[in-house]
Amino acid sequence: MSRQRAGLGTNQEAVRRHNLGTLLRHVHRAGHISRAELTSMMGLNRSTIAGLVAELESLGVTERALPVGARQGAGRPSAGVALADNGPYVIAVDLGVDRAAVARVGLGGVVQQRTEAPIDGGGGEAWQVGASVAALIRGVVEGAPAAAPLVGIGVSVPGLVRRSDGLIRLAPNLEWHDVSFGSIVLAALGLDIPVSIANDADLGALAEHQRGAGVGIDDLIYVSGNVGVGAGVITGGHRLQGAGGYAGELGHLRFNPQGRPCHCGNLGCWETEVGAHAIAEAIHCPADKVAQLGEVLGGFDKPTRELRATGTALGHGLASIVNAFNPRLVVLGGYFRSLFMLVGAEVNAGLADRALPAPLESVTLALPGLGEDSVLLGAAEIAFEPLFVDPVAALGNALVDVRSRLAG
Amino acid sequence: MSRQRAGLGTNQEAVRRHNLGTLLRHVHRAGHISRAELTSMMGLNRSTIAGLVAELESLGVTERALPVGARQGAGRPSAGVALADNGPYVIAVDLGVDRAAVARVGLGGVVQQRTEAPIDGGGGEAWQVGASVAALIRGVVEGAPAAAPLVGIGVSVPGLVRRSDGLIRLAPNLEWHDVSFGSIVLAALGLDIPVSIANDADLGALAEHQRGAGVGIDDLIYVSGNVGVGAGVITGGHRLQGAGGYAGELGHLRFNPQGRPCHCGNLGCWETEVGAHAIAEAIHCPADKVAQLGEVLGGFDKPTRELRATGTALGHGLASIVNAFNPRLVVLGGYFRSLFMLVGAEVNAGLADRALPAPLESVTLALPGLGEDSVLLGAAEIAFEPLFVDPVAALGNALVDVRSRLAG
Known part of the structure; x- marks a missing residue:
């Protein structure tokens, strides 16, 4: 946080960060959007929107784009906002009963790299499954640009997940009771990063509502x-x-x-x-x-x-x-x-x-609408969520050059 | 609306009315509340709260009250806000299968008068039931102070009610299909006033959440x-x-x-x-x-x-x-x-x-928590709702001296 910004009232800064997150959520949903649309959707004036867009650009999250719908508009077309290459990404994990799918997903729900492998779910210990998932995560993280920040990990589980802390209370077909799978995966990776866990069908609903059939x-x-x-x-x-x-x-x-x-x-x-x-x-x-x-x-x-x-x-x-x-x-x-x-x-x-x-x-x-990827993309959504609440804080907690950390 | 108020920007006036409604909702829930509590709950400054309270007093909805919790507080106790006698009221109707309960209900969920009578529900035509309910409504309205404004009527029905317009799609035990019961009751009363209709269990949930076991x-x-x-x-x-x-x-x-x-x-x-x-x-x-x-x-x-x-x-x-x-x-x-x-x-x-x-x-x-009255009080809640959205408009549409209108 710059000194100048720290000098603003705490409340004013909180409102600004909230607006920054909301703007980013709109860009994430739309993929490519004009400043005029953002002005209208957020009910803020043009100069405030311009300031927020400039801050997201300086954070490396968005970039200037060709005007959207320039051919239709009367008057000067509004500048576009697009998602940056090498911007923040998340790891999405869809944990099934006998296999896991893992993807590196960028803003806009773009699957950048994807892998899957069998796991010994039915009867396998959670730590064994965690080690297998960690290996898959390593695989997709290695392909990431060094400068791109990893915001967090989202995990889908076929079971009952406690909302307050992500504890897997029961995953019947994995034969798991009260498993803290997030801690297990982080320990296997040797990383300290936010992990969000939720029920598979809940995540399917979330993703289909956001960018699928719903x-x-x-x-x-x-x-x-x-x-x-x-x-x-x-x-x-x-x-x-x-x-x-x-x-x-x-x-x-x-x-x-x-x-x-x-x-x-x-x-x-x-x-x-x-x-x-x-x-x-x-x-x-x-x-x-x-x-x-x-x-x-x-x-x-x-x-x-x-x-x-x-x-x-x-x-x-x-x-x-x-x-x-x-x-x-x-x-x-x-x-x-x-x-x-x-x-x-x-x-x-x-x-x-x-x-x-x-x-x-x-x-x-x-x-x-998302074929077989609803649940995986839902897992990406919950991992991105902190970025839409407070992008400055979430990027402050994000990891860059993850590959070298994993290697060490 | 005064000329001075009309001179304010439309948006500013809308915000003011929204705040006025929200403040009234708090008083309605609490029954008796201090200005300091309202200031804290609404996040507005003291002079704004004082202005809103003064407006509700001038509208005859609230009145000045003894300070709340004066004995505990350090410093000068905050003035209290209480619901006015002779303030706005609603008619709540709990339509059962063989009887209807009707009550005159004031703000704070106070049942001022209540009556019930058998109706010929199972097989009776909707217009006959409407006439019986209208007679019960007349009975409780006659006891109301002439100056008190009637805001609206809320009706609970044991059946499926379309949210968009209150049409009773199916009330199986009344043998009703696609009945516009609100219009029937209004025609029987000869009044033009808002009628809100909803499913009985939905209203029970609403009332129990607001002032009952929940x-x-x-x-x-x-x-x-x-x-x-x-x-x-x-x-x-x-x-x-x-x-x-x-x-x-x-x-x-x-x-x-x-x-x-x-x-x-x-x-x-x-x-x-x-x-x-x-x-x-x-x-x-x-x-x-x-x-x-x-x-x-x-x-x-x-x-x-x-x-x-x-x-x-x-x-x-x-x-x-x-x-x-x-x-x-x-x-x-x-x-x-x-x-x-x-x-x-x-x-x-x-x-x-x-x-x-x-x-x-x-x-x-x-x-x-509300005994047998959950559903009836829920019907009152939906009838009051317009008053909490925009008190000025709702009171503008309310009827005073209803008894004489009914007699005519």
Whole structure:
């Protein structure tokens, strides 16, 4: 912080940093935006916007760009703001049950480098998985420009994550209880950097709302098949988190009390009918392929009778969800993406058969706009979040020349 | 509006009115509050607060009061602000299936007068019910001071209400489809005044959050037994409404697909096990008493085996709700209030048996803090809402000397 800036009133400086973060959030969402648009979106005057843009440029985060929409505007076109090359980046980790995907992601949600590898999830100790993930992180960090600052790490987990501190309370298909995975990964890397952890479906919902199928839609649910079944809910434009951060465990809605035992101890949770194990059994998929169910389903040319029945059960469960949450959009992620491509008619019919007419009439089922990357890009979003709250502080805490630190 | 005020910039006047409404909302919630507290809560300086308070006094909404907490404070005690006698009021209507309760409610949620009467809900035409409700409204308005302004009418309905315009899309136990009940009541009264309509459980949640068992708790659910079963959800301090306003239809969560037919067309919705008709049958309550199930249950000294089983089924359904929403508090309203007093142990055991441990550990089941009046006071809240958005405009639209208008 310059002496001149430190001389400003504390409150005035806090407002300025807040505005700086908000402006950067707009650029991050849009990718390329004009100063005139920023002036209008933020309700600040042109000289204030110019000052904020100049500060982001001096921080190496944005750069001057060609005017946006210069051909359409009357009068002098407004200068554009674009994201800088070699700007800040984050590491996004999508931790699955048998494999992890890791990416280096820049502002604007740009995947700069991506890798994935099997992990020994089912039964492997958390520290072993942490070491595997750390190795993947090293791989993508090595490709980063030395000058680019690493802001933080975002991790998606198929389980219940405590909002207050990111503790993984339960990841049933990894067989983890009360695991502080952030500390494990940082220890394996030998780095001290912010790590944010959240539930996979919550992150899918966040990313689909921000840049996927749900842009501009403020009531949406991302239902994820990722061995287990979970959901992320956006309501009124905000994440539904619940008191502790555990909201959205829709795989454990009661579905068929005469049904099969669920790992949670109950009989007939929805997950026992549309979870990966149930579907794998129905289509005679070998047990060691359960975690790749999406790919297995992608290999089907046309639906079998069993898959059609599963599609109907998916629709019936979605009816409860539509009655409970009245979403405008339900995005079907994970292996539900492949399933919906095969038996979309059955899913829609099952939903229509069971939902109340009023919430049914305004809901649409859709594939993820971000394909298989919703959850990974959601993990990037939570890692970037400190940068939009206070860019000066977040860049102060960021690491540059990470490769040499890792090597040492 | 005075000429002087009209001379202010439009934006400045809008900010002033917004602040005036926010200050009034604080007084409404607290009932009696000091200027110093208002200064601190609103982040405005003392002279601005003094000006706003003076304006509310001149509008007849608040009055000067003895200092609050004068004995504890060091230094000169801060002047108090209290709600004026003869200030603005609303009419709250709690429309049940076989009776309606109507109250005149002042700021601070004070019930000034209250009446209720049977209505011919099940099968009665909406215009007949509207005429009965209008007669009840006349009764409570007649007791109002002539100078007190009537701000609006708030109506609670056991059904699905479209948020955009208050249309009752479906009130199953009234057998109503697409009824514009607000217009019907206004026509019967011969008045032109704002009418706000919402779902009963949503209003119960609102009132319990504002002044009942859920004060200070930002993640709560009000589950209402009112012949049918519904819920109102507060998440992160805000009402969960969904895309159209229909969220919270938890009575139609799938519960037992081998169970009984539900009026919605499905088999085995939760409502078919814990709805009033199911409970009445289990305890051999005559069909014409179903709508008074709460009173019938209140007559039991101790639970029967059938009631204990119902308590377990209530707990099992609440487990799905706790898994889905992760609330801190679940308030049991309507006839669930009487049921919970009888078989609370079974309800809690049913919940504990089926909910996931992480969301279970922080949730509490509770009786409504507002007794039987949660929904009625919630209806008053939505009727007051315009007054907290812009008091000057709302009082400009309010009616004084309503009695003489009704007589004419």
